[in-house]
Amino acid sequence: MSGLDIRQKGWSAALIVLFFVAWELFCLMTGMSDLVLPRPSQILVTLVERFPVLWPHIIQTLATTMFGFVLGVALGVVLGAFIGVSKTAYDTAYPLLIGFSSIPKVAVVPIFVLWFGSGTVPAVLTALSICFFPIVVNIATGLATTEPELEDVLKALGASKFDILWNVGLPRTMPFFFASLKVAISYAFVGAVLSETVASNRGIGNVMMTASSNFNVPLVFAGLFVLAGLGVALYVVFSLIEGKVTGWATRKNDVIAT
Amino acid sequence: MRMQPTSNFSGEAVSAGSAPIAIELSDTSVTFGRGTRAVPALSTTTLRIADGEFVALVGPSGCGKSTILRLVSGLVQPSTGVVIVGGREVAARAMRVGMAFQNPTMLPWMTIERNIMLPLKIVEPFRSQFRKRRKTEFRDKANALLEQVGLKGFGGRFPWQLSGGMLQRANLCRALIHEPRLLLLDEPFGALDQFTREELWSILQKLWMTHKPTVLLVTHDLREAGFLASRICVMSARPGRILDDSHVGFARPRTVAMTFEPDFVALNQKLRGMIVDARSAAQEGAA
Numbered sequence: 001m002s003g004l005d006i007r008q009k010g011w012s013a014a015l016i017v018l019f020f021v022a023w024e025l026f027c028l029m030t031g032m033s034d035l036v037l038p039r040p041s042q043i044l045v046t047l048v049e050r051f052p053v054l055w056p057h058i059i060q061t062l063a064t065t066m067f068g069f070v071l072g073v074a075l076g077v078v079l080g081a082f083i084g085v086s087k088t089a090y091d092t093a094y095p096l097l098i099g100f101s102s103i104p105k106v107a108v109v110p111i112f113v114l115w116f117g118s119g120t121v122p123a124v125l126t127a128l129s130i131c132f133f134p135i136v137v138n139i140a141t142g143l144a145t146t147e148p149e150l151e152d153v154l155k156a157l158g159a160s161k162f163d164i165l166w167n168v169g170l171p172r173t174m175p176f177f178f179a180s181l182k183v184a185i186s187y188a189f190v191g192a193v194l195s196e197t198v199a200s201n202r203g204i205g206n207v208m209m210t211a212s213s214n215f216n217v218p219l220v221f222a223g224l225f226v227l228a229g230l231g232v233a234l235y236v237v238f239s240l241i242e243g244k245v246t247g248w249a250t251r252k253n254d255v256i257a258t
Numbered sequence: 259m260r261m262q263p264t265s266n267f268s269g270e271a272v273s274a275g276s277a278p279i280a281i282e283l284s285d286t287s288v289t290f291g292r293g294t295r296a297v298p299a300l301s302t303t304t305l306r307i308a309d310g311e312f313v314a315l316v317g318p319s320g321c322g323k324s325t326i327l328r329l330v331s332g333l334v335q336p337s338t339g340v341v342i343v344g345g346r347e348v349a350a351r352a353m354r355v356g357m358a359f360q361n362p363t364m365l366p367w368m369t370i371e372r373n374i375m376l377p378l379k380i381v382e383p384f385r386s387q388f389r390k391r392r393k394t395e396f397r398d399k400a401n402a403l404l405e406q407v408g409l410k411g412f413g414g415r416f417p418w419q420l421s422g423g424m425l426q427r428a429n430l431c432r433a434l435i436h437e438p439r440l441l442l443l444d445e446p447f448g449a450l451d452q453f454t455r456e457e458l459w460s461i462l463q464k465l466w467m468t469h470k471p472t473v474l475l476v477t478h479d480l481r482e483a484g485f486l487a488s489r490i491c492v493m494s495a496r497p498g499r500i501l502d503d504s505h506v507g508f509a510r511p512r513t514v515a516m517t518f519e520p521d522f523v524a525l526n527q528k529l530r531g532m533i534v535d536a537r538s539a540a541q542e543g544a545a
Contacts, residue, residue: 147361147363149359149363150365152331152333152357153357153359153363153432153433154376154380155331155332156332156333156355156357156442157355157356157357157377157380158351158381159380163380167376167379167380168365172365172367246367
């Protein structure tokens with residue numbers, strides 16, 4: 001089992017290394033100008049050299065993402081719980097939610113800028129509006145799929161709607177919830193960077209825009225590397241939390257202990 | 259104690275004796291839906307069950323057996339008539355109720371022990387003491403019950419580590435942990451194999467003889483009804499009404515061997531005959 005696991009991870013790592021080596025060789029062999037496509041080694045050097053300048057922007061992007069994410073999760077949980085407990089509410093609210101979620105979020109950034117000026121606020125709001133939808137859907141679905149027999153058993157005991165929600169509904173929603181957190185954090189990140197790119201003077205998105213207008217292409221790519229790194233890191237963090245909290249939902253293949 | 263089977267299998271009303279009435283349905287009927295789409299589920303029914311009785315409801319499928327159970331647990335409101343449980347209307351919840359269905363519905367994220375303790379989190383007076391006693395007294399209580407059903411040492415396991423029969427035993431424990439005076443069982447052993455089922459009959463009989471709750475058991479298995487019940491009510495096809503109400507006087511504790519003795523087989527055949535008649539009457543009515 002674990003032997004195969006390690007081998008799988010080895011292949012994944014090898015593929016990543018191979019990708020960058022191929023990129024480096026491609027640039028060297030074709031004599032590609034670094035104004036078009038810089039070599040990974042150049043990008044790495046730029047990243048290290050400019051790191052003190054990049055650092056506050058990284059913090060800015062991370063903070064806006066997390067802030068938007070936390071607000072989005074709070075909103076998503078409340079809204080999801082509301083429409084999940086009642087079939088009628090679910091059916092009634094769903095079309096509106098679909099409509100809202102299918103608006104490309106780039107299109108709402110100008111509106112947020114119009115209302116709140118450029119900077120941190122529209123970035124947070126964009127992150128929020130882009131990440132709350134998967135949370136709503138997953139919480140609502142989790143709640144709507146509670147076994148009716150169990151609900152009957154508890155109701156016969158005199159349990160209130162809240163008792164059932166607290167003891168059965170919410171815990172059973174956790175696997176759905178954490179699965180959606182992984183998606184939502186990536187979305188929030190996209191939203192924040194998007195808004196920074198369009199209308200902000202801080203954050204990685206803005207650094208990349210500025211660098212690109214100065215033809216500092218290695219710096220643009222350095223920003224891209226930072227974004228990729230942050231995105232992966234956030235995803236990993238929430239995957240680990242998911243595994244810890246909702247292990248019970250993913251143990252299907254475990255061997256039964258004696 | 260009466261040792262021989264009593265012979266009042268006929269339709270005569272059964273007197274409750276001196277024991278107080280636990281459940282009373284007076285002219286109760288249930289209709290689901292309204293207007294042209296109304297579906298009558300239960301015809302006007304009157305039924306009295308004394309405290310500590312073990313009553314089995316048998317009858318063709320869809321006849322309203324489960325509806326009676328849901329009436330008594332307060333999950334369904336009667337369309338006409340009243341349902342009195344423990345001297346008050348059902349809604350007042352004057353009596354603690356334990357319930358178990360065919361599907362054991364253990365929560366997958368909790369150990370068996372914690373699953374069984376779930377009612378204690380809901381029902382007073384345990385509810386207010388739950389935080390304080392869940393690690394001591396309540397846990398001991400859960401483990402004592404587990405021992406009684408032959409699941410000693412399984413409290414720390416998770417539901418997916420147990421077989422169907424074991425889960426159903428745990429389900430019985432969960433239905434009994436809060437010391438209910440009334441136990442409602444809806445085909446609890448329906449999904450189990452013959453041998454596990456017979457084993458669980460004995461366990462349920464033992465639990466009933468120790469705790470003496472009033473039990474209302476819905477079942478399709480006539481041997482099960484004869485083995486467990488002190489009284490059997492036969493219901494007609496939908497919309498159900500009670501066709502026959504008779505005592506079962508076999509001595510306790512009953513054994514599986516007893517279910518093959520002539521008296522028991524005769525009871526079984528009588529019940530079977532009534533249900534077959536009820537079914538064919540319904541089919542003629544429909545045609």
